[in-house]
Every structure is written in C-alpha cells, then in structure tokens.
Amino acid sequence: MTSDPIAVTGASGALGRRVVDRLLLLVPPRRIVAVVRDPDKAADLAARGVQVRHGDYDQPATLDRAFAGAGTVLLISSPELDTARRLAQHRNVTAAAIGADLLVYTSFLGADRPGPGVTEAHHATEAAIRATGRPHVFLRNPFYTDAFVHSGLRTAAEAGELTSGTAGRTLNTATRTDLAGAAATVLTTPGHEGRAYDLTGPLWTFPELAEVLAAHFQTPISYREQPPPGPMSYLHHLAATGALEQQTSDLETLLGRKPTTIADLVAAL
Known part of the structure; x- marks a missing residue:
C-alpha cells in the first residue's frame, strides 16, 4: 500500500x-x-x-x-x-x-x-x-444488523413479546461497525486487489433474539410470527424465503476476529 x-x-x-x-x-x-x-x-x-x-x-x-x-x-x-x-x-x-x-x-x-x-x-x-x-x-x-437489533427492542422486552415475519429462518446480517472495520482493513493493507468479498455476520434468528433479550432484561419474552408494517416487511419476507442464509468467513478473515453477535450488540445497546 x-x-x-x-x-x-x-x-x-x-x-x-x-x-x-x-x-x-x-x-x-x-x-x-x-x-x-x-x-x-x-x-x-x-x-x-x-x-x-x-x-x-x-x-x-x-x-x-x-x-x-x-x-x-x-x-x-x-x-x-x-x-x-x-x-x-x-x-x-x-x-x-x-x-x-x-x-x-x-x-x-x-x-x-x-x-x-x-x-x-x-x-x-x-x-x-x-x-x-x-x-x-x-x-x-449484507443487510445491517443495526436495522433489526436496536434500542427500540426495549419495547418488546417491556411487552414480553417479540414478533417478526421471518418464519424463524436465519439472517446473515452484520453490524455497520464490523463492515467498517473490514473496509478499513482493505484500505490499509496489501493483497486485496481483484478480490470480491462476500461479507456475512453470524447467522441468527428472531426466536434466538427473544432468548437473548429475555436473558439480558431478566424477564420472560415470547416469540410470535407477525410481519411488521412498513418497509421492514420486505426484509422480513426475504428472510422468510431463506434469501439471507448465505454465510462465508470473509468478514471474520478481514476483521481478524469473530464478527459481532446479536448478544454482543444487545449488551452494547
């Protein structure tokens, strides 16, 4: 470089x-x-x-x-x-x-x-x-984990229920911070020319997110299938069709560590 x-x-x-x-x-x-x-x-x-x-x-x-x-x-x-x-x-x-x-x-x-x-x-x-x-x-x-896992989930914790329209399928999202870290690696180290990196985070599901929230807030939180209103319904539909289940090790390789999990992100928020 x-x-x-x-x-x-x-x-x-x-x-x-x-x-x-x-x-x-x-x-x-x-x-x-x-x-x-x-x-x-x-x-x-x-x-x-x-x-x-x-x-x-x-x-x-x-x-x-x-x-x-x-x-x-x-x-x-x-x-x-x-x-x-x-x-x-x-x-x-x-x-x-x-x-x-x-x-x-x-x-x-x-x-x-x-x-x-x-x-x-x-x-x-x-x-x-x-x-x-x-x-x-x-x-x-991939799509940003931040779009799904954010401080607004406190409302779900308070209601004791988390919903989604993902049919319980897995999502390969990644945090903006991790993706920025991968970009910085490419911008500052040699050997990447001509490469195409397929960046994915750890696979997760909304039922798993409900369990993480329950553990974090120390309160029972159930999961129910119900598509959200508005633009997010499109992303949930993609997940329900299995379109977000691709996974590679490219992000982990560029970061030099495991990408952020939903449990990490909930704790940070």
Whole structure:
C-alpha cells in the first residue's frame, strides 16, 4: 500500500463515519480524505486532522477535486433507490477516481448475479468498474444488523413479546461497525486487489433474539410470527424465503476476529 491519501465518500453517513473512525486508529489523520456533500456536517472530522472535501455524486466536477492526489478511493454506494440514478452516480465516482491506484466499492451480497431488485445497481456498478481495467475490490455487504437489533427492542422486552415475519429462518446480517472495520482493513493493507468479498455476520434468528433479550432484561419474552408494517416487511419476507442464509468467513478473515453477535450488540445497546 502507498502512503497516498485514502478518500472515503459518504464520510458523514452512518457507515462512512465509522470507516473514518477506524482509519484514524490505523493511519495519520492527514492521510484521510472525508468526501461529503456538506462539509459542515464533518467539522468534527476536520478538527481531528482529517481532510474534509466537498464531493457530490451528482456533480462530477466536485468529485474530481475531492479525489485529487488520492491513492485509494472507497466508494460507499449511494442511498438513492432509483436504479438508473444510482448507477449514474456510481459511474460519476468511478470516472472521477481514474487517477487512484485502487477503487474499493461497497457492493451488496448477490451482486455477482444479474437480476432486478436490490442488487441490480450493484451488479451494474461492479461491471462498470471491471470494464475500466483498474485495480479494484468489491465489498459485498449484507443487510445491517443495526436495522433489526436496536434500542427500540426495549419495547418488546417491556411487552414480553417479540414478533417478526421471518418464519424463524436465519439472517446473515452484520453490524455497520464490523463492515467498517473490514473496509478499513482493505484500505490499509496489501493483497486485496481483484478480490470480491462476500461479507456475512453470524447467522441468527428472531426466536434466538427473544432468548437473548429475555436473558439480558431478566424477564420472560415470547416469540410470535407477525410481519411488521412498513418497509421492514420486505426484509422480513426475504428472510422468510431463506434469501439471507448465505454465510462465508470473509468478514471474520478481514476483521481478524469473530464478527459481532446479536448478544454482543444487545449488551452494547
């Protein structure tokens, strides 16, 4: 790895900020470039010695300036839901990062296969990056454990019941903190060029989560099948079909330790 700056896009977001926090433990602050749409939201990073630069996925000129001198660029995928616009944004970043020695992209599990749905833009982005011929790494992230295991579960503990629409099937989610740690490893150590890592955490189920909550709060908590309302119903449906049961050792390998379990996360929360 070179000593050139490491640029992290979306550095003020939930994942990007964690990546920067981890990098600050591994490299001098001056080597880190936090690329953000609103520099004011990263003032605390600037105060820690990080280079904060304006970069907007929809404004290629800002990206050219943001990546100036960077040896490695981490493209954290856009939160945009429209596939065409999301792909266009990713292409803007890829084009602007032409001078970097390595482009790392946070993709998604299953992006190696074509098809509609959540992986469509990721699959196309991976293809676009490969087509450039430049050194790259794909970090195929799973859904975040944080979306399922959070402080709101205290309500379930108080009610004595946890529900889900997952049919008791296993989920391969991982915490943002663990995924950020894996990204930081790739950004700061050699030997990853050309790799695609399928990152998964320890498999867990909602019935198991009910047991963890019961032990933590020292109160009986039962489990019942009932799909949640709103957007989370889609994720629960995916789990119920077995779509979230793939597991690899890639995340553990990059972290150099076992990934965070739901029991660890409940205790931390």
